[in-house]
Amino acid sequence: MNTLLQQLEAYRNREESLRWEGTFADYLEIVARNPRVAQHAHARIYNMIVSRGVEEVNGVRRYRFFEQELFGLDRALERLVEEYLHPAARRLDVRKRILLLMGPVSGGKSTLVALLKRGLEEYSRTPEGAVYAIRGCPMHEEPLHLVPRELRPMLEKELGVVIEGDLCPRCRLMVREEYGGRIEEVPVVRVFLSEADRVGIGTFSPSDPKSQDIADLTGSIDFSTIGEYGSESDPRAYRFDGELNKANRGIMEFQEMLKLDEKFLWHLLSLSQEGNFKAGRFALISADELVVAHTNETEYRAFIANKKNEALQSRIIVIPIPYNLRVSDEVRIYEKLIRQADTGHVHIAPHALYTAAVFSVLSRLKESQRAGMDLMKKLKLYDGAHVEGYTPEDVAELQREFEGVEGMSGVDPRYVINRISSAIIRKGENSDKACINALDILRSLKDGLDHHPSITPEERERLLSLIALARQEYDDIARREVQKAFIHAYEDSART
Template identity: 40%
Template structure:
């Protein structure tokens, strides 16, 4: 991004969306609202309906994974470069969750249960709820997601009714439709929106909800004032306004986090007396002297989140149960009050276990829909978490290829149960889960694996731990250039010593062993990558191919061959030819056939004036690639044994080609390219010639 200076405030002002501002500041009469509800029945939706529609509005993506059809809700997923929070790798639990929301939206029952996200620490429970909260805020600002509430408007001579205010906002941001008395409301709503212009059953709407205590009082006073003339009340004193949800402003979005268990106060949930106003009204049971500012109150029309729900004092848990089952809360001194809001809680595994033995838990469990949110079990998805945190736009240091992959591999491996099937290793299981093909294993193997791993991914290393270690490496003064997998793996290992959530030495040891597995896997990855880099060196392959064919030609014609440099004539290089042929298992006694077949083929092409291209011959290509890899590997080996200075020009050239390709095509930087070449030479120097 290039910098820019602003010469004039208006240049910045141009960034403002005035149209949006005007739209969300809309006010109108009750009649206007009726017209609106008729045109767009969606404004009457309940909180669950609005939330469900909001999620759906971001689109879905259906794919098959292991023969199972899965719907991915793009809302939870990151669209490229949006930079917003996202939840990865949990499509199945999220599908379950959204289905519950759907049931709640339709009024089939889940709206009367506590939805409890349950999972190990750091499994994205808070992230999921945070996304929903942000999503609702945004949605309420859009045309599709708009919702309304109202103010009481009183002329100066009538402000007695509102306690001195000419504008008295409905304290719980209720829907203006509640101004139509429940006795007539069903009829009015049905008339307004018809039977089939609305996606949800009419029954699911807030047909029998009452106004909050303060509005009810004002309503009744006004009604009395007009001798029972409802029309005058709503026409003269109601101003409908657009409602924009905002957690910061405590509008429609509440969060409750219990402090210590002894110190919980119901007013935090259902509001408190306003002592200053009590003096004005002369009574502490006047609802106008009440602050409807508990989390349940302010969350009306939106969502309330209960963090660490099970830490809530038992008495409050019953409040919570009431709020969910009846959609009613009971503010101090007042009658029960209707609420229209999504209630969602979360708890981690440890807290949940603590309560399992508790009798009360049974009552709670019966009224709770528990949704398990496990850790991610796919390496590629886990990696997305870290890639998002530590992408190039955000950090100045370079991260070597495979660094985040190895960290992800480790955390995923710690979560997997060891396969019961003796023929599958833990690493293989991990790869199968991630959709990698391993010969001999099918979709059914994976299904079987998943089936035999009940409760998997509810324990293990949390992404938070890995995030912390990655950031520790990033900020480390010792690391100046580029961050490589070893630095991260070492940091992950070091941290295990004082990881507070690891309870036994055995577990710690297990995590270390898994780290050793990852290091082994990294070695394979490096070998594989280098092989690919080297064999992609077309120039060298072409050269090697030409050399081979010259020799084969001389051999089949029983001629000698002319050396490029000395000009001397010599016998065909049998060693070279065999070293290539052996790579594809051409046995000694078949080599003549192989060579003459090749020459015949080239000859036939020549008759048609066509050039031979080794790429058309897969076997030969494979042989050449392997040979080239072996040669380069020897070069690498040699470079460590003898020191880079001893390399002759040709070998140095080969190394440079590899290095350059690593940088231009494989995302290495100068530093990590050197590191990896160095590392590779040590693998090869160890005599490990196995080609992955």
């Protein structure tokens, strides 16, 4: 207990040491020493990712930022960072696009966005990711917006920064009435991005179009103050508390964006291209935020088929997020999900999760047209195993054969982990120490197909044949294990 209390005290001291408050003049000195504090949202997110380290494996960049949560998505993540975030960080035009993650259910889209949001929260607490804002601004505004446009070119050259955007209506009124235009005296504080506190991270999800209000995005009038201020166009009579307001300086997530009513999507046209949006009876409000959305392939196809959506389509960058196609990484996904559960009394036998992963990955692979190439050989090549007669160049050629298609369908990890959970409960409910083997999991996977409402009879037959293939692979592994255990002086033979 004493140790916990000491840690709490140390935590409070660390939090206090991070706090900073000064004037705009003081902030200018900070920017002069470290221009990076004035970086825009896309650059902040890109720098956050690469700060954790980057390595190249088999010609693919692997970012350590993602490695504890996302497995088998190296190519998709490389494309996300190198084709969108990196050029966006360099202020190329791609940053004026909405990032749309498109892929099958349970493919990792939500996990990816959650990682970015959680990473931003942590990064804003480091010296490299420090964020400063005008004190009291409902949008946590970049203090450099205080500089009049006429003076910006000179200051940009002196500090080595780029100043984009204008003061929000509330701050413009505050500077004029409270400080008489003396921007050097305006108070500035360090802020910490937080989804829970609605600082720099916003989330918007669709609900009933008839009841959902556009105020959820852009804020609303505070009717209790109309009598005091006399006008709906007075910034003090308006709550700048919509998700677009609060996500300023960071990331704005649109969950299932394509399910949103059209009136909500209209605001994204101006936000993506011009970096501003309309709220109430005010001029366009500047916003610096990465807009990321996610959807499945069916909804995306319906969206692009609708001619009314052409304006928004041109403002979207689509990054496909397919299912993982590496068995070893699929095993890591199951291990991560099982670790989160209370299954200490259940032992999972060797190769059980591997066998389940073989079935999952087989269901996602496409039959190659190459002579002599079957699904099992392809599965092993994708997983980095040596298959006689094939080279790494053959693997690259196989990946190009169905690029953009392979991995976009098949059995999802959620179904498999549900069936593994069912096997665990069935075996472990009446025992203090139960063991789940590969056959238990395959049997549970097979039983689940009978109760899966979306599987056609043809698809069921295909999946049953893949379960048989996975069983055959397990039998081969078990046979080799037994041979290793019983061959006399096996280790000497192996060394020879």
